[in-house]
Amino acid sequence: MVQEYEVIIIGGGPAGLSAGIFVARQKVSCLLISKDLGGQLNLIPKLENYPGTIMSSGPLLAKTLENQFLMFGGEMSYDTVERVDETEAGLTVKTLRAEYKAKALVVAPGKVPNNLGVENESNFVNKGVHYCTKCDAPFYQGRVTAVIGVGAYLLESGILLSRMASKIYLIYKGGALGGDKEMISAIEKKENIELIPQSSVKALTGANNLQSITIVDNSGQEKVVNVDGLFIEMGSKINLEFIKHLVKINSKSEIETTIEGKTSHPAIFAAGDASSIPYKQIVAACSGGATAGLSAFNYVEKLKGKPGIRADWKKTIGDTVFHY
Numbered sequence: 534m535v536q537e538y539e540v541i542i543i544g545g546g547p548a549g550l551s552a553g554i555f556v557a558r559q560k561v562s563c564l565l566i567s568k569d570l571g572g573q574l575n576l577i578p579k580l581e582n583y584p585g586t587i588m589s590s591g592p593l594l595a596k597t598l599e600n601q602f603l604m605f606g607g608e609m610s611y612d613t614v615e616r617v618d619e620t621e622a623g624l625t626v627k628t629l630r631a632e633y634k635a636k637a638l639v640v641a642p643g644k645v646p647n648n649l650g651v652e653n654e655s656n657f658v659n660k661g662v663h664y665c666t667k668c669d670a671p672f673y674q675g676r677v678t679a680v681i682g683v684g685a686y687l688l689e690s691g692i693l694l695s696r697m698a699s700k701i702y703l704i705y706k707g708g709a710l711g712g713d714k715e716m717i718s719a720i721e722k723k724e725n726i727e728l729i730p731q732s733s734v735k736a737l738t739g740a741n742n743l744q745s746i747t748i749v750d751n752s753g754q755e756k757v758v759n760v761d762g763l764f765i766e767m768g769s770k771i772n773l774e775f776i777k778h779l780v781k782i783n784s785k786s787e788i789e790t791t792i793e794g795k796t797s798h799p800a801i802f803a804a805g806d807a808s809s810i811p812y813k814q815i816v817a818a819c820s821g822g823a824t825a826g827l828s829a830f831n832y833v834e835k836l837k838g839k840p841g842i843r844a845d846w847k848k849t850i851g852d853t854v855f856h857y
């Protein structure tokens with residue numbers, strides 16, 4: 534039997550879980566489908582910049598958000614969404630194991646950072662190897678780092694690290710840095726950045742934490758450099774195969790999303806890293822999730838002829854201005 538929900542949320546990262554909390558708390562039926570709990574939060578053992586928490590971790594935040602969602606009556610299914618279709622009866626969501634119907638969807642499938650592809654890379658994740666410079670550079674104050682990457686990711690990473698680390702090896706495949714001229718010029722002026730063109734990283738070494746990397750250049754010449762951290766900035770994958778025929782996707786492969794979490798489809802809302810909302814950080818994902826969740830709730834209430842929750846508004850009665 535096809536189960537029906539008023540709102541289905543796709544993705545159990547901070548965006549999807551926050552959407553779930555805001556939908557379930559309004560007492561409409563809500564199912565959250567996700568491959569796993571937490572998404573990228575599972576890559577953050579030490580979380581420093583989520584407001585309101587000092588000593589936290591990504592997995593702890595994920596578990597707390599899940600408990601909050603379940604406490605408000607939301608339902609959770611660990612499954613993979615394979616396709617969403619539109620029928621006369623509404624939206625159908627096909628997963629690996631089941632099929633559901635929904636009046637509205639919040640899509641929050643996030644993204645997955647690309648690996649370097651070096652053997653034993655996974656052994657050093659968060660033990661010297663990092664995939665998000667803007668998140669983890671502050672852990673490397675006064676330490677020696679390297680960054681390998683592509684395009685704007687590499688340039689931004691180099692600039693961020695140059696404010697924190699004592700030394701940065703900036704490693705790239707091409708002969709010259711490509712991208713924004715101002716960023717390139719800023720990098721070239723930094724005394725603590727050493728450019729290593731036409732090169733890649735061949736091996737990672739360390740007893741427990743990363744201690745050194747082997748750099749190989751295009752002629753096959755190798756050199757080992759000692760580093761405390763290696764930042765891998767090779768971009769991320771966003772997989773929207775299951776929904777791309779229903780919503781507008783922008784040139785960055787994200788779902789085009791308004792500040793209210795609306796997409797080009799009236800019944801589909803989006804949030805988090807897979808949406809076009811800027812600053813891909815947890816607090817932004819939670820905020821986007823809450824907004825998209827409330828917009829989805831308003832959409833289903835409107836279908837029932839109910840007013841829903843108003844977005845901010847202002848009214849003047851006599852001399853007094855009321856803001857809501």
Ligand SMILES: Cc1cc2nc3c(=O)[nH]c(=O)nc-3n(C[C@H](O)[C@H](O)[C@H](O)COP(=O)(O)OP(=O)(O)OC[C@H]3O[C@@H](n4cnc5c(N)ncnc54)[C@H](O)[C@@H]3O)c2cc1C
Nearest residue numbers: 544546547548568572573614642643644668805806813815
């Ligand atoms: C290494 C690393 C460190 C970071 N550190 C920080 C930090 O310190 N502070 C900070 O603010 N931000 C940090 N970030 C960024 C932050 O993690 C992301 O911005 C945030 O997790 C995005 O949330 P999201 O819910 O949009 O997506 P995600 O966290 O990617 O979650 C998406 C969820 O959707 C699920 N999903 C995807 N496709 C499907 C499908 N077809 N069917 C079912 N489920 C699906 C996934 O399994 C996952 O559970 C870091 C990112 C990385 C990679």
